[in-house]
Amino acid sequence: MGARASLTPIIRSEKRVSMAEEDPARITGQKDLFTDPDPDKARLFFRNKSRALVSKLSTVEEVVHSMVHDGDYIAIGGFGAIRMPTPIIHEIVRRGKKNLGLAGHTSTHDFQVLVAGECIDRCDVAYIIGLEARGYSSNARRYVESGKLKITEWSNAALAWRLKAAAMGVSFLPARNLLGTDTLRQSAAKVIECPYTGKRYVAYPALYPDFAAIHVHESDVYGNCRVYGASMSDQDLAKASKRVVITTERLIHTERFRENPEATFIPYWCVDAVIEIPYGSYPGNMPYEYYSDEEHLIEWLQAERSPSGFKDFLKKQIFDTKNFYEYLELNGGIEKMKKLRARELLIDR
């Protein structure tokens, strides 16, 4: 690949503006930092977090009741409608949780559902409102355009590195994105200078969520778990969050982890509760298990176009269903899951 080096001309900046002479608006974000990046406060919390190897089996109702409080700052694992802990998100809406903060780290259908329940009032935004190639959520868009949501801008890497800083137990990490843009200006980041090279970095403040829900392929009763496929930021999310619930496609025996310990994705001590929920990522994609239910996701987008019609849709789908399995049944149940499994495995049925 030696030839590749010559493709890119090296451009050297001739002048370097010192940080002291720089316009402060160019190097300091103007928006709120919703969480405390102090690593010593986090250490005190983690000092008291249980390390006991005990069964953490629980239920969706119990977890949302005891682990999610109005005003908490929450984060959802996966990547929008991929490996999404749907039952937890629905229950947060059903129980009418309020004034939550959210890490909007490629937040697609999860954001759409939390906004439909008017559960969140502040958001660290990397990606919201859209459902990628499927289009925009008109309800989520109305909510944000009304000014009801306090927004601080970031990017996917910015939030990934904020979680990584927290996972490392430091109050910030330096990185080279966001510089020079309005995204930086509307963030809560600050620019610093490298003590070795004089180069500029954005110092990303550690993000310690109060609560995180992560859907995985396999977990034991203690919360040791495995994820297959792209892992997004979930390893750092599990380490950074104060309280973590794992929803799992399958419970497996602890002996399986002992046979193959290098495959453990999240260790038990990060985890506070484990819930076995096959198909728990529906209507999202669960890699190697089932594909996303595109028809149902489009139905959501279409239902949102009329605010009154959407109220009925939401009542039928979430408020009038007792739990996730009633919702799944309403949308096709096991027969639907067989089709989505065939779609995931590229089997022509």
Add this chain to the structure above:
Amino acid sequence: MEYNQMELMICAAARDLEDGATVVVGTGSPVAAAMLAQRTHAPHLCLMFEAGGVAPILPALPISVGDSRTFYRALMASSMPDIMETCQRGMADYTFLGGAQIDMYGNINSTMIGDNHSKPRVRFPGSGGANDLASLCWRTMMVTVQDTRRFTDKMDFITSPGYLTGGNSRYEAGLPEGTGPYRIVTNMAVMGFDEQTRRMTVLSIHPGHDRKDVQDNCGFELMWAADITETEPPSEEELIILREEVDPHGYIIGRKVK
């Protein structure tokens, strides 16, 4: 063979990706361009997706940049921090971005329209991975329809950095040296950026269009390369691969170009 504007745009973008390079793609036309390049002149083009997929053999166009298609038969299913750090280390040659507005320096807006960030007139998704990729990949490309609303000198928001205010301003802000916008492929022309001023510069014009079309559909003054050529139309081979292998359902090439 007859072709539509989207097919021409995808073919023109695909030709810029050389064999052996790495390219970080999203969904839509960029994936189609990368898949076409792989099936023509660049079989060893390595696709990367920001959620963690590396070198997949895509069985179909993905709907999300993290869905299971993005690591189907891949060499690695990694993580978002790993992909972004790979870009920051200087290992990502190309990326493709989209947006609601772009200016003469290749700065891109995918966040909002309006003048009050707390209460935007129109809200878009925000950066997602766009700012990261525009900051950290060597060369940023864009495939987009061209009009005076989208190509503007009045940006409501700069989500992702191009050459900022031109000259060396991008590097003075601290962004990695040698990175920046490289090609903009529109429905009328292919643009690059002037080496000194860093302003958008027309390199070739598509068949059926002229300088006036290109300038009239741009909200700022374009620069013109000394040797402007006519964009080479899609070949029969490219069109057959695009229609039969890359996008057989016409999800992208069947879209109307507004």
